[in-house]
Amino acid sequence: MSKKIKKEKVEKEYRKKLIRRRKPNRSIAGDIFLYLFLAFVALVMAFPIIYAVSSALKPLDELFKFPPKILAQNPTLDNFSDLFVTMGKSWVTFSRYLFNTVFITAAGTAGHLMIASMAAFVLAKYEFPGGQTFFKLVTVAMMFTGYVTAIPNYLILNALGWIDSYWAIIIPAFASPMGLFLMKQFMEGLPTSLIEAAKIDGANEWKVFVGIVMPNVKPAWMTLIIFSVQALWNNKAATYIYSEEKKTLVYAMQQIQGGGIARTGQAAAVSVVLMAVPIAVFIFSESQILETMASSGLKD
Amino acid sequence: MKEYFRKYVTLRKHNAKVAWKKMKRSKMCYLFLAPYAILFAMFFIAPVVVSIFFSFTYYNILEAPRFIGLQNYISLILEDDIFLQAIKNTLMIAVITGPLGYIMSFLFAWLINELPRWVRSVAVVVFYAPSIAGNCFVIFSVLFRGDAYGHVNALLMNMGIIDKPILWLINPTYMLPVCMLVILWMSLGTGFLSFVAGLQGVDRSQFEAGYMDGIKNRWQELWYITLPNMKPMLMFGAVMSITQAFGVCDVTMTLCGYPSTDYAARTIVTHLFDYGYSRFEMGYACAIATILFLMMILCNKAIQSLLRRVGT
Numbered sequence: 001m002s003k004k005i006k007k008e009k010v011e012k013e014y015r016k017k018l019i020r021r022r023k024p025n026r027s028i029a030g031d032i033f034l035y036l037f038l039a040f041v042a043l044v045m046a047f048p049i050i051y052a053v054s055s056a057l058k059p060l061d062e063l064f065k066f067p068p069k070i071l072a073q074n075p076t077l078d079n080f081s082d083l084f085v086t087m088g089k090s091w092v093t094f095s096r097y098l099f100n101t102v103f104i105t106a107a108g109t110a111g112h113l114m115i116a117s118m119a120a121f122v123l124a125k126y127e128f129p130g131g132q133t134f135f136k137l138v139t140v141a142m143m144f145t146g147y148v149t150a151i152p153n154y155l156i157l158n159a160l161g162w163i164d165s166y167w168a169i170i171i172p173a174f175a176s177p178m179g180l181f182l183m184k185q186f187m188e189g190l191p192t193s194l195i196e197a198a199k200i201d202g203a204n205e206w207k208v209f210v211g212i213v214m215p216n217v218k219p220a221w222m223t224l225i226i227f228s229v230q231a232l233w234n235n236k237a238a239t240y241i242y243s244e245e246k247k248t249l250v251y252a253m254q255q256i257q258g259g260g261i262a263r264t265g266q267a268a269a270v271s272v273v274l275m276a277v278p279i280a281v282f283i284f285s286e287s288q289i290l291e292t293m294a295s296s297g298l299k300d
Numbered sequence: 301m302k303e304y305f306r307k308y309v310t311l312r313k314h315n316a317k318v319a320w321k322k323m324k325r326s327k328m329c330y331l332f333l334a335p336y337a338i339l340f341a342m343f344f345i346a347p348v349v350v351s352i353f354f355s356f357t358y359y360n361i362l363e364a365p366r367f368i369g370l371q372n373y374i375s376l377i378l379e380d381d382i383f384l385q386a387i388k389n390t391l392m393i394a395v396i397t398g399p400l401g402y403i404m405s406f407l408f409a410w411l412i413n414e415l416p417r418w419v420r421s422v423a424v425v426v427f428y429a430p431s432i433a434g435n436c437f438v439i440f441s442v443l444f445r446g447d448a449y450g451h452v453n454a455l456l457m458n459m460g461i462i463d464k465p466i467l468w469l470i471n472p473t474y475m476l477p478v479c480m481l482v483i484l485w486m487s488l489g490t491g492f493l494s495f496v497a498g499l500q501g502v503d504r505s506q507f508e509a510g511y512m513d514g515i516k517n518r519w520q521e522l523w524y525i526t527l528p529n530m531k532p533m534l535m536f537g538a539v540m541s542i543t544q545a546f547g548v549c550d551v552t553m554t555l556c557g558y559p560s561t562d563y564a565a566r567t568i569v570t571h572l573f574d575y576g577y578s579r580f581e582m583g584y585a586c587a588i589a590t591i592l593f594l595m596m597i598l599c600n601k602a603i604q605s606l607l608r609r610v611g612t
Contacts, residue, residue, distance in 0.1 A: 026414075045488075049430065052436055068450070072496065117338035118335065119332065131329070137340075143596055144592075144593050151589060152589075154353070161308055172343040180336060209313070209332070234435070269307070271433075271439060274434045278433070282425065287421070293497035294500065296494045297531070
């Protein structure tokens, strides 16, 4: 009997010591193995991107070498300058495509941020009949892809007369369910007392929203902006917009990518240009995005 | 019985009155919600309803829609061999890449959770980059090129495993596996971010309590403490991966061509595009969309009820 008590005591002491260690329950061998494994996986994940960048830097003769090399031996920027030459030859100028993409991205993101935040504010902070049901509908909408609604959307946009205009891309982007969802979840973390205090001071709902709620959810802004920019920047818009002068940069560049084997180098350059923007934006706002995603859980 | 009925009606009336009063009081809320609600109804709810409606009609945009009952569904399932092939491919892709991508997201998020802060941020960028890199996956068509200049072929030939190049993206045997590989590469998306953030938010004191109560290794820690805490994020991640897994079309269309050899890489969405945008058989395309919609929603509901049991 006393032996058992002693054993328990030893065990308890051991556990107490364990907590004081910086990393309890971890063996060094396991850690080393995990780090090696992670490094390997990271290399595999990064490989295609590195390869895309290096292909974009390869001169023509290296692209068709046998056996093929992964890294460029004599890196040049020829592919990028060729890209501008090819783009320069099309009758719609490069700057026009760029303007289209930037305009669609900027307008769609700004509107989405505004409209989704307004809706998220009342859904998160007020109780009113229908609010919960509406939010449930939004979460259901996250469960199916845009492809399901592509054809009816076309018919609806057609009825509105927006086909072949920027609005066909911009307006539906305002209502993206993901943005509302993340914003609402994040706003729920705001202390209600903040809003009540402002109300006692005589502010109306609009003032509370603009003056108090919005400045306090800046991380969520960034997140909404990122997701919206990603979606719109990569939007080919080919099904809703027909006129060449209204098409987006992605569409124009993918035409070059489809140019066959002779344009392998340029195609790689296109990929690099297109992925640079979303990845750069993500790197700059990573910590804010992660702060928002911490409240992204789907409760029921 | 009559008494009961009258009471029921009075109660309902009363409830409706109360709700109406509440609604009147929260006019402001509806004003705030209105812009989003209208757009959401227009571009997310209405399309689903419209799609279900048109799936019972023959509609080619030029003529007015003609009601034909279940004919679209019957021909989809009984006569359209390519659609069955598409369903088979989509399910194959969804069943393999969906759960695998989901587990990968969680596993890597969990493993990088203990790294020092700056290493973790770099790791998040490296793992997340493929899913936001737009159409960077086009580069796989160079890696898997069908001639000896493709890296995979060159590597296998140098090692003596094969003696002539394999047409990875043209031979139906290899198409789907290559596509799945690419999809897996891109699968650490929004769900992954949610997991990384959620793991950071788990309360440290719970782990300490766990050590006192005799948790012995990191696997027990994962099952008894981390996973139950992560449930909401797990749900969110599941929604993201299911939606992605069923919506595959970009990768297969870009890599294997559209249409692909023997329709070996055709998915439901590709089939939808074919009928909707190439043949303008809108009624038929809407039937496909409705089936896809039902598949996604049902699968989501099933997975959610499964996830509710994690860690209990």
